[in-house]
Amino acid sequence: MTREIRFNAFDMACVGHIQQGLWTHPRDRSTDYANLDHWVQLARTLEAGLFDGLFLADVLGVYDVYEDSPAASLRNAVQVPLLDPLALVPAMAQATTHLGFGVTCNLAYETPFLFARRMATLDHLTQGRIGWNIVTGYLDSAARAMGLDAQMAHDDRYDLADEYMQVVYALWEGGWRDDAVLRDRARGIYTDPSRVRAVRHAGKQYRIDAVPLWEPSPQRTPVLYQAGSSDRGRAFAAQHAECVFANGSTRANVRRIVDDLRRRAGTRPIQVFVGATLVVAETEAAAREKLEDYRRHASVEGALAHAAASLGIDFARFGMDEPVEAGNSQAIRSNIDAIAAQLGKGWTKRQLIDRFILGSRQAPIVGSAQQVAEALIAWVDEADVDGFNLSRTVMPECLEDVIRLVIPELQARGRYKTGYAAGSYRQKLFGRGDRLPPDHPAAAARWQA
Numbered sequence: 001m002t003r004e005i006r007f008n009a010f011d012m013a014c015v016g017h018i019q020q021g022l023w024t025h026p027r028d029r030s031t032d033y034a035n036l037d038h039w040v041q042l043a044r045t046l047e048a049g050l051f052d053g054l055f056l057a058d059v060l061g062v063y064d065v066y067e068d069s070p071a072a073s074l075r076n077a078v079q080v081p082l083l084d085p086l087a088l089v090p091a092m093a094q095a096t097t098h099l100g101f102g103v104t105c106n107l108a109y110e111t112p113f114l115f116a117r118r119m120a121t122l123d124h125l126t127q128g129r130i131g132w133n134i135v136t137g138y139l140d141s142a143a144r145a146m147g148l149d150a151q152m153a154h155d156d157r158y159d160l161a162d163e164y165m166q167v168v169y170a171l172w173e174g175g176w177r178d179d180a181v182l183r184d185r186a187r188g189i190y191t192d193p194s195r196v197r198a199v200r201h202a203g204k205q206y207r208i209d210a211v212p213l214w215e216p217s218p219q220r221t222p223v224l225y226q227a228g229s230s231d232r233g234r235a236f237a238a239q240h241a242e243c244v245f246a247n248g249s250t251r252a253n254v255r256r257i258v259d260d261l262r263r264r265a266g267t268r269p270i271q272v273f274v275g276a277t278l279v280v281a282e283t284e285a286a287a288r289e290k291l292e293d294y295r296r297h298a299s300v301e302g303a304l305a306h307a308a309a310s311l312g313i314d315f316a317r318f319g320m321d322e323p324v325e326a327g328n329s330q331a332i333r334s335n336i337d338a339i340a341a342q343l344g345k346g347w348t349k350r351q352l353i354d355r356f357i358l359g360s361r362q363a364p365i366v367g368s369a370q371q372v373a374e375a376l377i378a379w380v381d382e383a384d385v386d387g388f389n390l391s392r393t394v395m396p397e398c399l400e401d402v403i404r405l406v407i408p409e410l411q412a413r414g415r416y417k418t419g420y421a422a423g424s425y426r427q428k429l430f431g432r433g434d435r436l437p438p439d440h441p442a443a444a445a446r447w448q449a
């Protein structure tokens with residue numbers, strides 16, 4: 001089966017996202033992250049490359065697990081300083097027509113009503129191009145910032161998210177009937193009040209009694225992403241997610257996760273995006289040279305600070321050749337599983353550091369345009385994924401290289417679109433309309449005429 005490969009740019013409103021240290025490269029522009037032109041230009045570049053979306057990560061706390069301090073993260077700009085990703089979207093939407101925006105928002109510290117309103121606003125302002133990466137966080141530093149002692153336990157966070165989803169589905173789908181808005185100037189009736197109702201919920205974590213303030217937006221519920229593929233994470237994804245962002249690790253490991261995810265989701269389609277980093281040039285030799293040039297700017301300390309927080313393991317506590325014990329980590333278990341899949345059980349800090357090539361755990365795919373295109377096709381075919389979330393290296397040239405070199409190779413092989421489909425983000429991804437289909441749990445919250 002040949003399917004078209006989808007690309008999201010994977011980014012974050014910060015300097016050091018995944019590949020730590022590369023901001024020190026003389027050509028890198030990620031230090032412009034606080035300038036709106038930077039994001040508008042990025043959006044235009046992605047649309048020129050027919051990317052499906054810009055996927056924005058986010059966290060609500062500093063990375064302070066390594067050496068029990070935020071010092072290494074601050075020194076290396078490891079996801080700090082960091083701005084609010086949602087605020088970037090309207091300007092990028094104004095500059096583009098088709099690009100989707102998958103934005104990470106942590107539900108754990110925000111009432112469903114306020115969050116649902118903000119997303120509905122963005123769905124209106126982007127004309128149906130907003131998506132939400134549903135996360136509950138993995139940082140105690142975020143919990144402390146919100147006045148708590150520590151974050152909820154790993155599986156409990158997913159239970160919280162399940163209830164949160166019920167409430168936001170009701171707010172997005174169940175308050176206003178499709179025919180509620182009349183906008184009837186002659187009779188002076190904007191909304192028919194008999195077609196709007198309060199959303200009421202009294203559950204374990206949330207209580208609400210509210211008429212949603214916003215009129216129905218094109219997609220109502222944003223395109224739902226989820227990232228986190230522990231057993232509990234997969235159960236959650238199979239129920240709610242339309243798109244899943246999985247760690248790279250190995251093709252066989254990702255295939256195992258994807259098979260399980262698709263089995264659990266049954267007939268409901270899920271698009272899986274896998275994380276990837278590409279270093280491409282006209283020839284393999286030139287790509288290897290570029291890698292060496294980039295590599296001189298990578299930061300091992302930054303990579304350790306990043307890994308420590310996302311795995312929930314302070315590497316400063318382990319000797320170089322001592323097996324690293326994840327213990328009862330409450331952070332991203334699928335990251336821990338991905339490392340074990342790559343390095344084997346009993347992996348050590350030295351082995352992990354040896355894997356840091358561009359200042360992250362994610363090994364880049366390096367080569368000529370043909371080689372990279374073939375590697376991506378092999379990933380899609382062998383791991384049964386739909387596309388890639390491409391991490392940035394040196395910005396913006398890393399994306400310009402992909403657009404100039406890799407995309408034409410994929411197009412020549414019939415594996416990349418040559419134009420955008422019409423419609424909302426959901427319509428472009430699934431070709432089945434702007435709204436969630438009837439087999440999605442959100443549909444149960446609908447109020448139809």
Ligand SMILES: Cc1cc2nc3c(=O)[nH]c(=O)nc-3n(C[C@H](O)[C@H](O)[C@H](O)COP(=O)(O)O)c2cc1C
Nearest residue numbers: 057058135136137138227228229230233332333334
């Ligand atoms: C590839 C990937 C990307 C993620 N991105 C984020 C993110 O940007 N912000 C966040 O708070 N959590 C993020 N997470 C964490 C998960 O969404 C999740 O809340 C979690 O920590 C539990 O994941 P698990 O089921 O894999 O253990 C990410 C996880 C993965 C695997």
